[in-house]
Amino acid sequence: MSGRLIYLDANATTRTDDRVWEKMREVSEIAFGNPGSSHQIGRKARQSLEESRSTIAAILGGAPEELIFTSGGTESTNLALQGLAASVPGNRRTLAITDSEHPATAESAMRLRQAGWNIVKIAVDKQGLIDRDKLNELPWEQIGLLGVIYAQNETGVIQDLGDIQRLCKQHDVLWHVDFVQAIGRVPVSFQQSEATAASIAVHKCHGPRGIGGLFLKRDVPFVPHSVGGFQEQGRRPGTEAVVLAAGMAEALKIWQEKETELTDHLLQLRNHFENELRRNCGPIVINGERSPRLPNTSHISFVDIEAEPLLVALDLAGVCCSTGSACKSGSATPSPALLAMGIEPAVAMSSLRFSLHKNLTLYDIDEAVRIIIEAVKRLRTIREK
Helix, strand or coil, X not given: CCCCCEECXXXXXXXXXXXXXXXXXXXXXXXXXXXXXXXXXXXXXXXXXXXXXXXXXXXXXXXXXXXXXXXXXXXXXXXXXXXXHCCCCHHHEEEEEECCCCHHHHHHHHHHHHCCCEEXXXXXXXXXXXXXXXXXXXXXXXXXXXXXXXXXXCCCEECCCHHHHHHXXXXXXXXXXXXXXXXXXXXXXXXXXXXXXXXXXXXXXXXCCCCEEEEECCCXXXXXXXXXXXXXXXXXXXXXXXXXXXXXXXXXXXXXXXXXXXXXXXXXXXHHHHHHHHHHCCCEEECCCCCCECCCEEEEEECCCCHHHHHHHHHHCCEECXXXXXXXXXXXXXXXXXXXXXXXXXXXXXXXXXXXXXXXXXXXXXXXXXHHHHHHHHHHHXXXX
């Protein structure tokens, strides 16, 4: 193993920024009270919480009163789909999702199916983009709820939400967008999306884990799936995590301050990474390469090699990456997102996700490329014997 680990798994999580830790330490000292308490310390906690809420909402294009704090993106997605589904009329109990959704959406869909809902799939093309013709052909008169991931967590493919926005408005469909992977990588706006609800989190962009949010349009019928308190306007009971909310706001402020610089840095690293692997490690397939993608994400199929042995070899050599979503870790089946793109199962099983972050240097990328090339050549040689 090389002396320094090279972490290429930012789409799973990232190291929390030092400025974020400092902000959370500061808030933990001056606003440690329960924001529901009416005394001075409680009021300080409430003030800090609402300041964080306002900052986050402003950066992400929503109104403060639309933002519900949660424990993370998965809870936000569950809260959205289950809470919105409860208000949909019985004759429209059909949910539309893609096969490229995060497990939080896919598993929520399965739960709704068990409750009697019909599930229809939104087709994607070979580049992971929603098929516009097939989208129009869906049974829109039956659909009451739709869920879509904006930036796919494995391939990084970014969807154009315009057609979904138009069709959901035309057919009066409630819809939820998963913004989690996009936060801190590309600009998003809840208001401009015109979605009914949107999930967010910041631990993939150097913010804290254990905190997320759900934007929910005003006056939308919504049934919370937890009870027990008045917090978050009764939509998500439980004492709010004031310190984590402050860290969330700080992480977004840091990203906003250096958005262009960070994007350029990540694109430079990713393009260099892919070009070097293509030149020295072929045959490879960069999945979703011709689609708009997150600047930090590279999902690569190493033809004729199984992903799991390569993942282990890279880990032993000091390169940390993944076979896909951290929430599906351990699965021995091809990724549904890749199969939905028409990728052959054998090719899908040869795929690894490399997701970059701001702390990497060009030297790190060159070192990672060297290690990957060595591992791939070794495994291909073994396979040929």
